Amino acid sequence: MDAGLAIDVHGLVKRFGSKTAVDGVDIQMPRGEVWGFLGPNGSGKTTTIRMICGLLRVTEGEGQCLGYDIQREAARIKSETGYMTQKFSFWSDMTIRENIEFVSRLYGLPHMRRTVDETLEKLGLAHRQHQLAGALSGGWKQRLALAAVTMHKPQLLLLDEPTAGVDPQARRDFWDEIHELSLTGMTVLVSTHYMDEAERCDRIVYLAHGHKIVEGTVPEVIEKSHLATFRGEGAGVRQLAHALKGQPGLDSVAYFGSALHVSGRDAARIRSVLDQNSSGDVTWKEVRPSLEDAFISLMSEAGEDAREYT
Amino acid sequence: MRGPFASLRRIWAVVLKEAVQMRRDRITFAMMFGIPVMQLILFGYAINLNPKHLPAALVVEEQTPIVRTLVSALKSSEYYDFVMQESDPRKSGDLLARGEVAFVVTIPSGFTRDLVRGDHPQILIEADASDPAAASGAVGNAQAILTYALRHDLKGPLASLADKGPPFDLVIHQMYNPEAKTSYNVVPGLLGVILTMTLVMITAMAMTRETEQGTLENLLAMPAKPAEVMLGKILPYVAVGAAETAVILITARLIFDVPFVGALWLLLLGVAIFVVANLALGFTFSTIARSQMQAMQLTFFFFLPSILLSGFMFPFRGMPEWAQTIGEMLPLTHFLRIVRGVMLKDTSFSQLQQPLLALCAFTGVVMVIALLRYRRTLD
Numbered sequence: 001m002d003a004g005l006a007i008d009v010h011g012l013v014k015r016f017g018s019k020t021a022v023d024g025v026d027i028q029m030p031r032g033e034v035w036g037f038l039g040p041n042g043s044g045k046t047t048t049i050r051m052i053c054g055l056l057r058v059t060e061g062e063g064q065c066l067g068y069d070i071q072r073e074a075a076r077i078k079s080e081t082g083y084m085t086q087k088f089s090f091w092s093d094m095t096i097r098e099n100i101e102f103v104s105r106l107y108g109l110p111h112m113r114r115t116v117d118e119t120l121e122k123l124g125l126a127h128r129q130h131q132l133a134g135a136l137s138g139g140w141k142q143r144l145a146l147a148a149v150t151m152h153k154p155q156l157l158l159l160d161e162p163t164a165g166v167d168p169q170a171r172r173d174f175w176d177e178i179h180e181l182s183l184t185g186m187t188v189l190v191s192t193h194y195m196d197e198a199e200r201c202d203r204i205v206y207l208a209h210g211h212k213i214v215e216g217t218v219p220e221v222i223e224k225s226h227l228a229t230f231r232g233e234g235a236g237v238r239q240l241a242h243a244l245k246g247q248p249g250l251d252s253v254a255y256f257g258s259a260l261h262v263s264g265r266d267a268a269r270i271r272s273v274l275d276q277n278s279s280g281d282v283t284w285k286e287v288r289p290s291l292e293d294a295f296i297s298l299m300s301e302a303g304e305d306a307r308e309y310t
Numbered sequence: 311m312r313g314p315f316a317s318l319r320r321i322w323a324v325v326l327k328e329a330v331q332m333r334r335d336r337i338t339f340a341m342m343f344g345i346p347v348m349q350l351i352l353f354g355y356a357i358n359l360n361p362k363h364l365p366a367a368l369v370v371e372e373q374t375p376i377v378r379t380l381v382s383a384l385k386s387s388e389y390y391d392f393v394m395q396e397s398d399p400r401k402s403g404d405l406l407a408r409g410e411v412a413f414v415v416t417i418p419s420g421f422t423r424d425l426v427r428g429d430h431p432q433i434l435i436e437a438d439a440s441d442p443a444a445a446s447g448a449v450g451n452a453q454a455i456l457t458y459a460l461r462h463d464l465k466g467p468l469a470s471l472a473d474k475g476p477p478f479d480l481v482i483h484q485m486y487n488p489e490a491k492t493s494y495n496v497v498p499g500l501l502g503v504i505l506t507m508t509l510v511m512i513t514a515m516a517m518t519r520e521t522e523q524g525t526l527e528n529l530l531a532m533p534a535k536p537a538e539v540m541l542g543k544i545l546p547y548v549a550v551g552a553a554e555t556a557v558i559l560i561t562a563r564l565i566f567d568v569p570f571v572g573a574l575w576l577l578l579l580g581v582a583i584f585v586v587a588n589l590a591l592g593f594t595f596s597t598i599a600r601s602q603m604q605a606m607q608l609t610f611f612f613f614l615p616s617i618l619l620s621g622f623m624f625p626f627r628g629m630p631e632w633a634q635t636i637g638e639m640l641p642l643t644h645f646l647r648i649v650r651g652v653m654l655k656d657t658s659f660s661q662l663q664q665p666l667l668a669l670c671a672f673t674g675v676v677m678v679i680a681l682l683r684y685r686r687t688l689d
Contacts, residue, residue: 055530057689079533089528106532 006031006156006187007052009063009070014047014056014210021047023210024061029189029203031155034182036201037191040299044210045191046086049158052189053083066155079107082149086160088141090148092134096125099133100148107152115151123147139170146174150181157181159190163197175200195292206298213298218291225294227251228267230274232260234282247273251297256290263293337604345611352633353618360447361628364412366390367402371419376463380433383459384415389448403436406485408661409647412438412445412627425477426468432479439484440654441495444625453480486654494569497562498653499622502645504558505581506588506616507609509551513592514605516543522601526685536684540677544589551585562653572652576659580648580666587641587673594676597683616642644668 007029014022022044029035037045050056052065054074062069068076090099100116109115120126123143128136133144142162150157159178163171175197182188190201198204199218206214206221214224232240237260244253244262249269253262264270267286274284332338366384370377384390390413396402402414416434424431435452437445457476464477487494520526529539555578562568591612599605617623619633620642626634637643644665651657 053531055527075533075535078531081531083531085524085527085531087524087527089524089526091525092523103532106534 004030005064006033007063007065007189009052009061009065011061012048012051012058012063013060014044014051015059021210022051025207025210025212027052027063027205027212029187031187032182032185033202034178034188034190034200036198036204037189037207038193038198038204038295039191039207039213043207045207046160047210048207049083049160049189049191052077053081053158054078055083079152080154081156081158082152082154083158084142084145084149084160084162086164088145090133090141090145092132094133095130096120096133096136096144097129099144100129100151103148104151109152119147119151139166139174142166142170142174143177146177150186153184153186155185155187157186157188157190159188161191161193163192163194171197195290195295198291206295208299222289222291222294225289225297226265227263227289227293227297228265228270229261229263229287229289229293230270230284231256231287232262232274232282232284233258234279236279236282240277240279240282243277244273247277249273252293252300254293254296256292261287261290261293263289263297335601335604337599337607341607341611349614352615352636356619356629356633356636357624358628358630359443359624361444361625362388362447363391364389364444364448364625364627365393365410366413366415366448367394367396367405367411368392369396369399369402369414369416371397371417372421374422376422376425376460377417379459379463380417380456381415383455384452387451387455389451389455390415404661406436406438407651407655407657408664409438409651413448421478428474428477430477430479432481434481434483436483436485439487439490440650441621441625442484442487442490442492443495444628445484446490449482449484452482456480493566494654495650497558497566497568498649499646501555501558501562501581501649502584502620502642503617503622505551505554505585505645506642507613508554509547509585509588510592510595510612511606511609512547512550513544513589514595514599514609515602517593517596518599518602518605530685536681540593540680540684544586544593547589548582548585551581551589555581555585568653570653571656572654573656573659576657576662577649577652580645580652580662580669583666583669583673584641584645584648587669587676590673590676590680591641594680594683597680597685616640619643621646638668639672641669641672644672 005028007027010026012022012025013020025044025048027048037049039045047056051058052070054070054077058071062071064070065077066080070077091102094102097116097120100119101112104112104115117126120129125140125144133141136144146159146162163174166174171194178188178190179200190197192198201218203215203217204221205212214221216224237258241253241255241260244250244260249264249266250262250273251264253260255261262270262274368381370381381392385392393411394405396405396414399416402411405411406414414436416436418432418434421431421433433456435449437449439445453476456478460477484490517526520529534542563570592609595608595612596605599608615636619629619637620626620640621637622642626637626643629637647665648662651662
């Protein structure tokens with residue numbers, strides 16, 4: 001195994017009863033990078049992250065995280081990773097300070113008082129430290145959670161949809177912090193649904209139905225999708241969208257703001273479909289596909305999710 | 311929606327929703343239907359307010375036809391089960407202190423001779439009155455049973471004795487609780503009951519709360535071992551148990567005037583083991599239950615037999631054998647022997663070894679189950 005890899009897992013499979021949540025995922029992630037983990041809801045992102053940090057037993061497959069075996073050395077992995085859960089999982093009935101103190105005690109951090117004070121100061125919550133954590137807004141909860149899971153200076157940070165339901169400014173701040181942490185040498189794997197966030201990652205991994213569909217840098221992923229995309233603008237675009245959906249040759253028809261993006265594998269075929277359904281005031285122009293075009297097309301290709309969740 | 315039926319329709323919508331959710335929760339469903347039936351049958355047969363077949367020791371210093379008549383009359387009354395014949399009164403006293411027998415019946419030597427002479431010899435019944443309810447039937451009926459039995463023997467030359475009332479004196483010693491105050495029995499028992507209820511419930515909630523609020527995932531992701539989490543969750547409640555014990559003991563003394571004749575350290579030792587036993591059990595419940603509601607239900611499922619089959623409310627020895635076997639598995643049963651023994655009977659450490667060991671064994675087994683059931687992962 002390569003010592004330069006933070007995560008090195010092969011053929012991870014997780015079954016819950018007869019349901020397969022993750023089906024043969026390989027990830028080789030070098031240390032020090034920021035990777036994005038993408039895919040529709042229920043694609044197996046959370047399950048994969050949980051297997052990597054030892055929260056779920058692996059049904060099949062093997063691998064290492066930070067050089068420790070994910071099946072046998074979960075305890076050591078836990079002490080060197082920070083895992084931020086999708087749902088806020090700190091104690092709402094404890095104050096901000098009490099939460100931070102609890103975490104620092106559990107990890108046995110030295111100079112607890114000072115460490116806690118510094119963390120609160122850096123977080124910008126020093127003046128609210130005696131408020132209950134449950135009283136914080138969504139954005140602040142996420143920042144508190146990030147501060148708490150990075151207090152022990154983990155080598156690897158696993159973030160599970162950290163910015164879901166957070167306002168745009170808070171998201172931006174949150175990502176600035178992630179990049180700052182990355183500059184200190186921390187490896188970060190973050191799952192997200194937001195394209196702008198995906199574009200801030202060194203590499204992205206796209207999962208669907210428990211399979212890894214594609215992996216690479218943003219241009220690589222767009223390249224690998226082999227898409228041609230046309231952008232239509234004009235007053236009649238809304239009526240047109242309905243007519244275009246489901247036409248042969250079109251992988252996806254989706255709004256981007258007020259414009260319509262139509263993507264498919266074959267540019268000529270798209271052009272002919274567009275010609276047949278022309279509407280006077282809509283103008284079409286071939287554009288470079290964006291990451292979102294690539295994902296919408298990947299998602300529609302992968303078909304409907306048939307799995308169940310408990 | 312408007313009109314007179316709109317409200318009914320909305321009520322109906324809520325009714326349907328509740329019914330669906332009720333059906334989903336298997337444990338609740340079992341608690342509502344299966345368990346009441348089981349408990350009805352269990353407790354209906356087990357509880358006996360007029361206990362018979364209580365274990366008794368017999369100290370008979372002579373064997374004559376009249377003595378045999380008296381003994382067999384006590385036996386056939388079904389109140390007394392003579393489980394041992396003892397000639398040494400000190401040993402029989404020890405049996406009483408340990409609670410192995412509820413009565414010691416003593417018929418002294420020279421009894422028959424004195425009876426025939428019309429000297430009204432004594433028959434002594436020492437009853438363990440620390441549980442007055444258990445003793446009352448057997449003690450209250452003894453005079454009638456014995457007098458009636460002698461009627462057949464007092465014939466011919468002895469017939470004259472029969473006319474002048476009972477030819478013997480029945481002396482009853484209500485041991486440990488001469489005034490037969492029920493509070494002497496109930497208040498120490500309540501110490502055990504209150505500790506059981508509060509401690510099992512609090513700890514049963516402890517882990518399920520983490521599951522319900524989603525904080526368990528966080529706890530599991532941090533480097534704390536199962537045993538560390540378990541001890542950490544149990545220890546604060548040991549202090550709660552200690553405080554409760556102090557309050558109850560002081561109240562027992564000041565308000566209920568319950569005597570305390572034994573060694574305090576021995577009682578505290580018993581309390582300590584008992585508290586840990588209950589906390590470990592509560593923790594085990596919380597590894598089984600999926601919600602706080604289920605944890606609560608499990609607690610009550612355990613609490614009911616603890617009250618009814620432990621000897622707290624009804625005489626333990628008065629229950630059928632199988633119910634006593636169930637009772638022996640409950641920590642409260644053993645704790646009641648300790649607390650009543652120490653407070654009312656001055657029972658010694660060596661006499662209490664058995665219940666103390668039983669509590670330790672219970673704690674050990676439950677802790678192992680808890681650690682095995684504790685989920686290190688989210689599977």
